[in-house]
Each structure stands twice: as structure tokens, then as C-alpha cells.
Amino acid sequence: MNINHLSQTFFAKTLAARRLRTALYLLLPALLLLLLVAALPLGQTILFSFSNATADDPQAAQWVAFDNYFSVFQGEFLGILTDTRWWLSVKNTIIFAFFSVSLELFFGMAIALSLNREFPYRGIVRALVLIPWAIPTIVSAQMWVWMLHDQYGIINWILTQLGLIDTGVAWLSQPSTALATIIVIDVWKSTPFMALMLLAALQTVPNELKEAARIDGATSWQTFRYIVLPIIFPAVAVAVVFRMLDALRVFDLIYIANPSDENVISMSVYARRLLFEYGKFGEGSAASVLLFLVVCGLAIIWIKVSGVIERQEH
Template sequence: MSTPATESASRVGARATKAGYRGTKVRRQRVRAAWMFLIPMLITLALVAGWPLARTFYFSFTDASLSDTAGAAWIGIENYLVFDDGNWYGILTDPVWWQSVWNTLFFSVVSVSLEVVFGIIVALLLNAEFKGRMLVRAAVLIPWAIPTIVSAKMWAWMLNDQFGIINHLLMALGLIDSPLAWTADASLSMWAVIMVDVWKTIPFVALLVLAALQMLPKDCYEAAEVDGIHPVKVFFRVTLPLITPALLVAVIFRLLDALRVFDVIYVLTSNSTNTMTMSIYARQQLVEFQDVGYGSAASTLLFLIIALVTILYLYLGRRQLGVDE
């Protein structure tokens, strides 16, 4: 025999089940609506990026040339690695390729590290209260707003060993005795392009960090000031952990740009092996040597290296933030 308490519990259970069903239905509707908005973008992305990427993968297994891509023959992995007449051939045995890989990784690590350090410093300065702060913020964005080709050409003139203003200023200050070939000297060219890239992209990092600083709670700093904690310790114990998510976003965007860098280095140093990156190597094979198969193999390896570095960085970033997989 049922009791009033049992009937009440049954009604409560039925309402909960009905509410859960409605919640599940609403969730399914939201998922369907999300996919309806995403599908056009995914189709466009597949046509714009997916199809050329698939063609690049295909050409990397052929002997296609720039003058005859339609008559390309399938050669398997010979563009990557092949053993013939007692010797190994292919891109994986090319010392110039491995030099370009090392140059790319060195450029990426050094430039992104410097951009993060100086970007944080600039963001902290811009976050402080001072007269004319808005004007300074706008001025700081100028290097980032200048097109890369324009800024690279501008710096190429400034770094010229004959009439560049950089050498003129350094000699006037007595720091050097004779003009330096910034973009031609093997020991200086990489540092020259790193300097130009850092100058241009510091504002991007600073902008993201500044946005994070603007959202930090003020009570933490007020409590630290009352307790007499040193500002340096406050930065490393409070500020830096709170802006870490913004830093991760800034680093991943800058890392992707640095790994596929082409324009700034090509304008400053052209095809010099001292600064040749993977993108410049692939361009040289595709355009100058007109070897579409070999160049596509280089482009494919570039894509795989960037994908691997990105996945590894995101994984470590999620571990650092304590996000469950």
C-alpha cells in the first residue's frame, strides 16, 4: 500500500526525471545549433586550407616539377629518404635542411623568450598610472601595426654596413671602431633578424599581458601592500601566476609565427644558410629549383614539426595550469 510520503517521493522523482530530460534536450539543441554555425566555417576552411595541404602531402610523394605538375609520377618516400648506389639521399640527409631546422628552432626560442620578457615589462609600465598613458599605449603599438615587409626593409637600410644609422650611432658613441655587416656577417646576421622580430612583436605580447593585468583583482595588491611584501615578490607570487593563461596564449601565437617565419628573414638576409629557416628552404626548392616534389616534402616536414611543437606546448601548458585531460 502506498503512503503519502511514497507518492510525494514518486512525484519528486518524476519531476527530476522530466527536468533532466528537458536539460538533455536543451543541451542537444545547443550542440546542433553550434554545429550549424560551425559547418560553413569548417567547409570554407577545408577548401581554403585543407585542399592545398592535401595536395602538398600528395606532391611530396611524387617527382613533380614546377613546369609539369600534372605529369608527376609517384615515387614514394624518395623525396624524404632513399638508399641508392650505396648512399642515402633525400631531404632527411641534406645538411642544409637540418641547418634550417636548427636556425628555425633557435630563432623561435630566443625571439619568443625575449618578446615575453620585454612584453611583460612594457605591459607593467603601461599598466601604471601616469600622465599621457593613453598616448604612450597608442605609440607602443606602432611597430606591430607596420607591415612586416615594410619594417624589415626599413631595418635593412638602418643596418646597412655603409650608410646605416645603427653603425653611425654606435661609432659616434665609441662602441665600435668600424662599421659592422649586420646582415652579412655569419656571427651577427641571426641576432640582427632576432632583434628586428623582437622589436616588431613586443607590442603584441604586451597588449595581451596588459589586458590580463587590467582584469586582476585589486584586493590582492592592497593586502600585499599592507603586509609590506616586496613588489618583486608580489610579482612572482601573485601577478605572474594570474597572468599565466594570457602568457600561454601569447606564446602559442608567437611560437606558431616564429616557426613558420619567412618574410623578415628573407628580406634581411635572402637565402643565406646562416639564417635560412624551414620556410625559406621550402621556398628555395619550390621556386628557385622548381622541384615541387622536394619542396612539398620540406613543407610537409615543416607542418609536422609545427604540429608536434604546438601539441607538446599545449599539453605542457594544460599540465602547468592543472587542467584535466
């Protein structure tokens, strides 16, 4: 009995080792490609962040240790931005990511639950729901800029006709409404992605469990809360991670919708201005590295809090 047990354990370990080697061999091309397109530029950015590199002569850069990071924290470059620019960009980015992902999760779940039911032309409706997500961000951002124009935008015209406003509102130009408007645009754009991932998860829930709960007298909310949600939670956590990473790196939407407003600036836009508009490769690289650390840190915290890895292992 002990010999059989030992032999089974040995062969199981051998098989696991062979599977691991095979997986590594299959992943090797992708890892090499990732090294070329991601790791090398990231390494170069980290090196630049510790130097005084400029756009005029990046190769003549000298080592300055952590001076660029201190400069970014203090907002001191060319005397153009105030001492609060970096921290304002951090606050705007976190607010944008939190409200965007939260609203996209809420509306995405509502759409996914609706599309998970049987009704006529469900396939056509699913395809139509994906249209906002399929439109490139630059195109959709410019489209919303036109629609929200204070003089000839259709949004202001509709609100004026309904009597909700007296005159056109510059939604993307006023500091009090710009960030909220950009969040609305992002929710319209990215909710279909969240709905698609949640719909795929909902379709993995066995109908027998829901039927059993219904027979036992559970309400729709109780069925969702105690049966459906625990099953699809790993997929929900992954969808939130994907969207959170994307929202924290937001650049194109803010850059197109509000290119010149210093009150609505994200960390990516801040780093881009340092790098290309002012030619400060050192400070811009430091801001990019800080953005990378913020994104990685928040993603790790969410994965740890949600326990998605532990759930999938069990």
C-alpha cells in the same frame, strides 16, 4: 527527490545538446571557408610530397612514396645544397623561435605591467607602443636593412660616434651576427603584440586581490608571482603559442633581411627555394609538410606542458 534530480539532469543535457548544435551551425560557414583556403591546399601539398612533380609539368607527376622525404633529410637536390642544409634550417628556426618568443615574453610583460599603471597620456603611449607591430614585416625588414648597412647605416654611425666600434659592421652579412641581428629585429617588431595580449590579461585581475596582498605585507614581486601570474597564465600560454607558431613559420623577415646567406636559412625559406627557385615541387612539398609537422608537434607539446586547456576547463 530522485525524480526532480533526474528531470534536472535530463533538461541540462538537452540544453547542452541544443547549445552544441547551435554552435556547430554558427561555426559551419567558418569551417567551410577554412576547408577551402587551408585544408585543400594542404592536401594538395601532401599529395605532391609523395610524387616527383616539377615546375615544368606538375600534372605528369608519378608516385615516389617517401623518396622526397629521404631526399630532404639528405639535402640532395641539384647538387647545390650540402647534406646539412635541412638540419641547419631546423636548428636556425628553433633557435630563432626560442630566443624571439622568450625575449618578447620578457619585454612584453615589462611593457604590459608599465602600461597597466595609471599615468598621464597613457592612451597615447599605448598607441605609440603598437607602431612597430603595425608596420608590415616587409617594410620593417627593409628599414632595418638600410639602418644596419655597414657603410651608410645609422646604427653603425651611432656606434662609431660612441666609440663602440671602429668601422661599420655588416650585421646581416656576417654568419656570426646575422641570426642574432634578425632575432633583435623580430623582437622589436613583435613585442608590442605580446604586450597587447598580456595587458588585456592584466586588466582582468581584480584590484581587490592586489590590495589585499599589499595590506598583508606582500612585496610587488610576491603579488605578481603568487596572485597575478596564476590568474593571467592561460593568456600568457595562448600568447606564447601564437608567437611560437608565427616564429616557427618565419619567412619574410629572413628572406628580406638575408636573402642569399645559406648559413641563415629557416625551414620556410628552405622549402620556398626547393619549390620556386629549383622547381622541385616534390621535395619542396615534402619540406613544407615536415615544417607543418614540426609546428604542430611543438604547439601540441607546449599546450600539453602548459596545461592551458585543462586550466580553462576548470
